[in-house]
Amino acid sequence: MGPMQQSRIGSEFAMRPKVIFKFRLYIAGDAPNSAQALANLTALCRAHFADRHEIEIVDVFREPKRALTDGIFMTPTLVKLAPSPVQMIVGTLSQTQIVLHALRLESVAP
Amino acid sequence: MKPVQSPLMKVSTKAQTGIAGFDEITGGGLPHGRTTLLVGGPGSGKTVLALQILVHGAWECKEPGIFVAFEENSKRIVANAESFGWKLAELQRKKLFFMDIQPMPDLVQSGDFDFGGMLAALEAKSKETKARRIVFDALDVILTLLPDEAARRREIYRLHEWLLARELTGLITLKADEGYINAMSQSPFGFMHFIVDCTVLLSNSVILGVSQRNMRVQKYRGSSFDEDELPFVIGKNGFEVAAVHTPSRVDAEVTSERISSGVERLDTMLGGGYYRGASVLITGFSGTAKTTLSGAFADAACQRGERTLFVSFDSDGSEVIRNLASVGIRLDRYVKSGCLRMISARTITGSAETFLVRIKTLAKEHRARCLVIDPVSTWSKAGNALTARSVAERLIDWSKAGGTTLVCTSLLDEMSSQSEGSSSLQISKIADTWIHLNYLLQAGERNRGLSIIKSRGTAHSNQVRELILSDSGVTLTDTYTAGGEVLMGALRWQKERADRVANEVNEVAAKLKRVRLDAEEAELEVRVKSLQTELLAKQVEKELLIHTTESRKGEISQGLTRMEELRGADATKPDRK
Structure with a gap:
């Protein structure tokens, strides 16, 4: 496994059991759209799931086998792993409403 | 590959x-x-x-x-x-x-x-x-x-x-x-x-x-x-x-081996038969015995034990076998032995390309050395006009490259072309041997005429022959040429019979004349003899006459002398010797 960035922002401060939003973002090196997606995702999480999310970042250029085994051909691709169902969205994630809708997060996002 | x-x-x-x-x-x-x-x-x-x-x-x-x-x-x-x-x-x-x-x-x-x-x-x-x-x-x-x-x-x-x-x-x-x-x-x-x-x-x-x-x-x-x-x-x-130009075309092996066309006289006309690996085109209108001729070829090939593929576009394979059996070409035994494969291609639809590919595949499967396609002109039917010719060309190239002897028939359209062999495929140009079958319409009869239009590398007869189908097989006969006209069928037969009668009459007349001449000769001989006898008599008579005359003269002169002597006449008469 290559380097994997994991951020657990604020989850250890949780006072009561709450839903953790797990995301995995596939990026392609330093491609501008990948960087943009990462920025957009971070901002979105900060705004909506401030202390209850995890983001795993996979760089397909560093881990090409992951792209192959996970079937990720378009980058950037965001996968919402939890809560179920697993959802996927491709692109820079620039339109927040579309992203929330696609990930079925409209109801849970404040 | x-x-x-x-x-x-x-x-x-x-x-x-x-x-x-x-x-x-x-x-x-x-x-x-x-x-x-x-x-x-x-x-x-x-x-x-x-x-x-x-x-x-x-x-x-x-x-x-x-x-x-x-x-x-x-x-x-x-x-x-x-x-x-x-x-x-x-x-x-x-x-x-x-x-x-x-x-x-x-x-x-x-x-x-x-x-x-x-x-x-x-x-x-x-x-x-x-x-x-x-x-x-x-x-x-x-x-x-x-x-x-x-x-x-x-x-x-x-x-x-x-x-x-x-x-x-x-x-x-x-x-x-x-x-x-x-x-x-x-x-x-x-x-x-x-x-x-x-x-x-x-x-x-x-x-x-x-x-x-x-x-x-x-x-x-x-x-x-x-x-x-x-x-x-x-x-x-x-x-x-x-x-079109596959490299194999160049390397096609050329052989001078001859194989029978299945019709003895046709082999003679072609100087021994088709060349092995040659492509033969048989053109003719509907019903001119194209299938029969190609069937005869298949029959001969199977007799030699050569694996043969017969692709029929017109009728069912079993129909072809039945029809050919009626003229003494019995192919069923070879189908049974596996030497001959009949393919009814009537059901194959699609482009000329499809036909070609299927035929190639079938021929390969059967390992065919001889291939009959009857008729190849089906290819040029609606929609294929453009490609059919190149397909036919490639068929010939392909069969040549593999040393397969190919006999194709081509149906001529009676309406469109009376000129012989202006086949829409124009494969006549690339075929090695081109045999044309035609009807000769005379005196209420249709007879089949066969002529060899071309045969590459072969001295071939330039004469039209009559093709005769009988239950014992296919034969060719000389046509009867009279007064610049070619006669066939019953007319030929009539003419031949008339000639025979005329010959007999002539013979009898000649005999009669000889007898008559003999008689005249004999008569003349008799006359010559009698004349000779007469001549002899005349000669004898003439001699006799001369003789008598002379002796009489002597007698007379003697008599005169005697008389003179007797009379004592003067001896100095000037006119007497």
């Missing part, structure tokens, strides 16, 4: 495709280590062609391949290709790999993206498999997902650069209709044509209800290629492109 090498081309620069005809028109195959674009409408055979190139690379060129499927699921592709006999299951273990990249129908996108993931995955896969050939089937499917033209260009560039950097032989297929092909540079992916090294267009059109598939190499950087649109078929073993 041996690599086809053009003397001008280094082998290493071409990725051999193994597709009959395609390697010939491109001088060896796809550009090696470069990218080729394959464009065609739906159902034009892009996927099959692409897959076949990978299969060939994997089996024959030690070049493992990756098939990236954007549209059709790879399982379906494999299932569809099952019938071609490429042993895909075996290949998939080590040399041929599929990658399914079908975008999910419910894919949500927000903003720009690229195919970094795909390139990464390909990188991993190609390293793992040591792939040398990659096919991107229906790349347009994912290209259309990109938000704008700039993004498409960027991604195509990236893909192309990636392929070039790894020196992979790439083949990208794109769906496009006719209009697209015509206005290529304006189309959404037109720009691809400029970056790739080779572009191949496939088209599938329907002419008068017959499907015609065509292929054209539109560009090929750094190589000469056949620029014409060429028909192709997807046959039993995959793609086959109709390249």
Whole structure:
């Protein structure tokens, strides 16, 4: 496994059991759209799931086998792993409403 | 299959495709280590062609391949290709790999993206498999997902650069209709044509209800290629492109062996029969015994124990056998023994190309040394007019290359052409021997006349012979020429009989005359004898007369002297000696 960035922002401060939003973002090196997606995702999480999310970042250029085994051909691709169902969205994630809708997060996002 | 090498081309620069005809028109195959674009409408055979190139690379060129499927699921592709006999299951273990990249129908996108993931995955896969050939089937499917033209260009560039950097032989297929092909540079992916090294267009059109598939190499950087649109078929073993000038044509072995045509007199007329490996064309109107003549050939071939394929477009195989049995050609025994195979091709529909491919396949299966096609003119039926001729040419080339003796019949259209042999296929020009059958309509009778219009490398009779069919077989007879007219049938028979009678009469008359002359001669001889006798008598009489006269003179002179003496006459009379 290559380097994997994991951020657990604020989850250890949780006072009561709450839903953790797990995301995995596939990026392609330093491609501008990948960087943009990462920025957009971070901002979105900060705004909506401030202390209850995890983001795993996979760089397909560093881990090409992951792209192959996970079937990720378009980058950037965001996968919402939890809560179920697993959802996927491709692109820079620039339109927040579309992203929330696609990930079925409209109801849970404040 | 041996690599086809053009003397001008280094082998290493071409990725051999193994597709009959395609390697010939491109001088060896796809550009090696470069990218080729394959464009065609739906159902034009892009996927099959692409897959076949990978299969060939994997089996024959030690070049493992990756098939990236954007549209059709790879399982379906494999299932569809099952019938071609490429042993895909075996290949998939080590040399041929599929990658399914079908975008999910419910894919949500927000903003720009690229195919970094795909390139990464390909990188991993190609390293793992040591792939040398990659096919991107229906790349347009994912290209259309990109938000704008700039993004498409960027991604195509990236893909192309990636392929070039790894020196992979790439083949990208794109769906496009006719209009697209015509206005290529304006189309959404037109720009691809400029970056790739080779572009191949496939088209599938329907002419008068017959499907015609065509292929054209539109560009090929750094190589000469056949620029014409060429028909192709997807046959039993995959793609086959109709390249007219196959190298095998040059190397066709020439033999001077003669084989019987099945009709003794015809063999004589041809100076010993057809040449082995020759192509024979029998033309004639409907009912002129074309089938019978070709049946006789098949019969003779089977008698020699040569495997023969008889393709009948007109009627059912069993019908042909029954009909031929009525003229003493019994083919059923050879069908039973397996020497002869009858194919009823009446049910085969499709383009002339399809016919050719099927016949080739059948002939190969049967290992036929002799091939009869009755009639070949079916090919030029509606919709095939353009291609039929080149198909016929290639049929002849092919049979020659394999040393197969080919007998084709061609039906002439009584309405369109009375001039003999202006067959719409015009294969008469390339056939080695051309036999024409005709009706001679005389005195309320139709009789069959046979003439050899040409026979290459053979002294052949220039005479029209009458073809006679009887339950004991096919025979040829001399026609009767009288007063510059050719007589056949009953007229010939009548004329012959009349001649016989006339001869008898003449003979009798001559005999009679001889007798009469004999009599006259005898009579004359008798007359000569009697005249001779008379002559003799006259001569005797004449002598006698002379004699008497002289003796009388003597008597008289003596008497006078005596008298004078007696009278004592004067001795000095001057008038007496």
